[in-house]
Amino acid sequence: VSDTESRLLKTAQAGDPKAFERVLRPHLAMLFAYSRAICGDFHAAEDVVQETAQIAYRKLNYLIPEADFAGWLKAIARRQALAARRSLTKTNLVGDDVIERVYQDPAPATAGRRGEALTECIDRLEGRAAQAVKGHYFQGVKLNELADKMGMTSVAMRQLLHRVRVLLLECVRRRLSVENPT
Amino acid sequence: MRKFSCDEARAELSDALAGVIGRPEANVLEAHLLECEPCRSLAELFLWQDRVLSELAAEARMDTLMQRVRTGLATLDQVSIAEEEPAVRFRRPRSYGWIAAAAVFVLVVAGVLLWKPSSQGGALTQGNPPEIPQHPMVEPQPEPEQTAQSVPAPDAPVPQHVDPQPPQQPVAAETVKASPLPVPPPTPEPVQAKTDAPAPVKSPAVKASAGAVADVVTPAPKPKTPDDAVRGAMAYLKSKVAVFARDSKSEELLLWTWAMGGVPESDPEFQTALKGVLEKKLEKTYNVSLMAMLLEELDRVKYQKRIAQCAQYLLDNQCANGQWSYGDPSIFVESVTVPPPKPKAKGLQKVAITRKRDGPPAGDNSNTMYALLGLRACHDAGIVLPPASVELAAKWWRDTQSKLSPVKAPAVAPEGWCYSKHEHKPYGSMTAGGVGSLAICDYILGRDPKKDRELLCGMEWLSKNFSVAYNPGPYEHANFEENSQHQVYYYLYALERAAILTGSEQIGGYAWYPRTAQSLLDSQRPDGSWKSPSGSELNDTCFAVLTLRKATRALIDVATVSPAKAK
DSSP: OOHHHHHHHHHHHTTOHHHHHHHHGGGHHHHHHHHHHHHOOHHHHHHHHHHHHHHHHHTGGGSOTTSOHHHHHHHHHHHHHHHHHHHTTOOOOSOHHHHHHHTSSOSOTTSSHHHHHHHHHHHTOOHHHHHHHIIIIISOOOHHHHHHHTTOOHHHHHHHHHHHHHHHHHHHHHHHHHHOOO | OOOOOHHHHHHHHHHHHTTOOOHHHHHHHHHHHHHOHHHHHHHHHHHHHHHHHHHHHHHHTHHHHHHHHHHHHHTGGGOOOSSSOOOOOOOOOHHHHHHHHHHHHHHHHHHHHHHTTTOSSSHHHHOOOOOSOSSTTOOOOSSGGGOTTSSSOOSOOOOOOOOOOOOOOOOOTTOOOOOSSOOOOSSOOOOOOOOSSOOOOOOHHHHHHHHHHHHHHOSSOOOOOHHHHHHHHHHHHHHTHHHHHHSGGGHHHHHHHHHHHTOOTTSHHHHHHHHHHHHSOOOOHHHHHHHHHHHHHHHTTTTHHHHHHHHHHHHHTBOTTSOBOSOOOOGGGTTOOOOOOOTTOOSOOOEEOOOOSOOOSOOBHHHHHHHHHHHHHHHHTTEEOOHHHHHHHHHHHHHHSOOOSSOOTTSOOOOOOOSSSSSSOOOHHHHHHHHHHHHHHHHHHTOOGGGOHHHHHHHHHHHHTOOSSSEEEEETTTTTEEEESTTHHHHHHHHHHHHHHTTOSEETTEEHHHHHHHHHHHHOOTTSOOOOTTSOHHHHHHHHHHHHTTOSOOSOOOTTSOHHHHO
């Protein structure tokens, strides 16, 4: 916990919602992504983030000074996201242990060189691939609706997304290997 | 079970990440990922990509998200918490817990005294005949049908009448009643969170007057919470002290339940019962195991010698095949010595115990699961157990797991256990007990439970057959009645242990605790007790309380932590 974060947390614990917003802000993107990974729904993940903020603010005085704030938020989000997943009757998507490993570090995934490389690769997407990524990831459009919109069958849409994933992986691998051939 | 090739698994992986995978495919995928390292790595890479994409999406919508946060903070009272607040799981802070527990005890006693004159049909005025013992002199037998009355609740039946179901307790408007079939609920899980400190209670007198007014003003009574249920059960158990005292075989279970239910150690009745237990000869596996658990919880330093004696008893009673039976006294218990603690020594001193004699050839899985709970407590109290004994126990569970699925090893398939090595199909109480037992063996032996195939298969069985309303599977001591109520509370306590000892918040995609708690709230009888058709009222009530209280401690090695730090 940085000095700034612990100072803001103390102020927030004293009942200042503005301080709480400031201390929460750097973790919101991670919380959203994490919640989405668990509950598998863009809009439900937004709800989870809101609920997480509410619960965390209400329970802020239970947070011990040496505790990891981001980890604590994640734990709250996890419970709310699991509840959301149940209410959406979604199944366990890829295994909770895989999710936990990928989200072990609460720091933004976009920050490291690998994250930057992926961001660059995403920016280079074109045509249907870009359309699918934008619609699914950035606008939260359901896959079958997106398929309708793009004049595709939902099976074709799922295959397209799979190909985009593989493409992005390959793009990142190439970029990183160019930078560091060893 | 169907299996995926790697190509199929990778395509399904994408569907899973897109949230469009069906449950059967998800199960097959999960099994594939467990055994295929390259696909598991790909799953992590895909998920990491998704993380980056979702974080970018969130950054792009940060204004919207922040606005939602602000709106949320302005409407704080409208959020429902799905489950209990997450917190780093520490050992129960005894000093504060005792203060709270003392407060509860005072209120419970006050409640008992004040209820007595007015309650109708309550425990204190019922005048029911004592439930236990029915035939306490029955000695251990190889077959459970003849040994059912031993303590705490062997997984065996006693022919009894089936009590009529109690009237349903009122539940909160937002709650969802536990369904007998594991269908995902349309709303978030219902049950109010368990908190370490009991919720404040009004005195019964205040309750009564408030209730009278409430009856006029609002027709819906206040919903019951796990704390309310435990308070009711504690009052019931307090009223049955004489029954427990007469049947000394049950005292360890009662004390363990009191300790978990918030009765302070300083309570006079607790003290009397504890004194009796400490002076008692170590005779039966269930009792010795529960005694070790109790003493380790109360003060593992102060009672280390007695805990070491429990360990000696348990080691000396292990059967040749790795199981435990009802047990017999061991003469080697008295010769156990524990060196006095060194003045400046930090932490818990280690005491090595070795097996001094062989037990009988075979036992049963009910005694075995409790023996391992006892050995876990001994391990946590600094008793060094011979690995060979723990290995032998683990081997028993591994060798006797059912092998009904056509899937070849090492794939994870739903497999379980019955009461012993029979050809019977597995059922809930024994399978949950088996999972917990293997988790304990792995813990003591320092192995990774996530790589324990038999444990994973057991969890898979519990997932496929998940239920909080009945003991799933064919109960072998009641004509193989499927999904029956027999020993359902014994099963729920075993399920609690399986979940906590494997660190699972979900079983079969269901949050086990809220569902279990709701089911227990629904089935509690008006006098605060629980009872299954073939169970004992007192034992079932204890099991229900232990389940509601999540009495099992997660597997964290406390023996290496100094007591002061642990507290």
